[in-house]
Amino acid sequence: MNVDCQDKVWTLTLNRPDKRNALSAELVEALIAAVQAAEQAQADLLILRGEGRNFSAGFDFSDYEQQSEGDLVLRFIRIETLLQLLAHTPCATLALAHGQNFGAGVDLIAVCRQRVASADARFRMPGLQFGLALGTGRLAALIGGQQAHQLLAGSQVFDAAKAEQLGFIEGIQEPDTWPAVIEQAQQTAGLLDATSRAYLHQLTGCPQQVDRDMAALVRSASAPGIKQRIAAFRQAATS
Structure with missing residues (x-):
């Protein structure tokens, strides 16, 4: 991952283009550390983007067969930990997405304000197909429970136009216009200090979801047979 810090603007660029920026354990820990560092530096704006063909393909399954079920559960817990940090950081957050994005990669986008x-x-969020409740509550809070239910029940792919219609994204902008988007976001973020932004995020967010989301994730991920469920899901996806 690349971290760029300029004028209280921190840009975190997922930089595993050969893996479509899939979230390995190492990348998740690097993101957690970077978010914490940005908070300590009192950054105004935290930007997430991806190098290469897409923002993120989600959870990195490349070595899951060699890991224990406990290791896999911990990896999912650490992703939820990252999402909660981003959900409650006093920094303004901006996701810049492109290409094909799946699962936890979509959750990373959804958690940004x-x-x-x-x-x-x-975008596609197929986690419930292998019994993983990650990001469901946040998506429902963002686009409404009924619309989230329809998307997740069928593990539907939705494009940028549909995402904008649902309110999942706020606008469709090509990458050559992103510098202007960042400049505007920086100006808006700078209108409030960190304490005021923290109050704003706390009072307009859904703090009651913190324990609920983590509990749902832990219960779903720790149910026996996570490796078999992942294997069945991946086999069905390639058949």
Whole structure:
């Protein structure tokens, strides 16, 4: 991951283009550390974006067969930990998405308070197909329970136009216009100090979801047979 810090603006760029920026354990820990460092530095704006063809393909399954079920559960817990840090950071947050995005990668976009995507962006959250309740509550809070239910029940792919219609993203902007998007976000973030932003985020967010989301994630991930469920899901996806 690349971290760029300029004028109280921190840009975190997922930089595993050969893996479509899938979230390995190491990348998740690097993101957690970077978010904490940005808070300590009292950054105004935290930007998430991806290098290469897409923002993020979600959980990195490449070595899951060699890991214990306990290791896999911990990895999912650490992703939820990252999402909660981003949900409650006093920094303003901006996701810049493009390409094909899946699962936990979509959760990373959803948790940011401002979300912009290019016209080629696609999104899919298939976690419930292998019994994982990650990001469900946040998506429902963002786009409404009924619309979230429809998307997740069928593990539907939705494009940028549909995402904008649902309110999942706030606008469709091509990457060559992103510097202007960032400049505007920086100006808006700078209108409030960190304490005021913290109050704003606390009072307009859903703090009651913190324990609920973590509890749902832990219960779903720790149910026996997570490896078998992942294997069945991946086999069905390739058949």
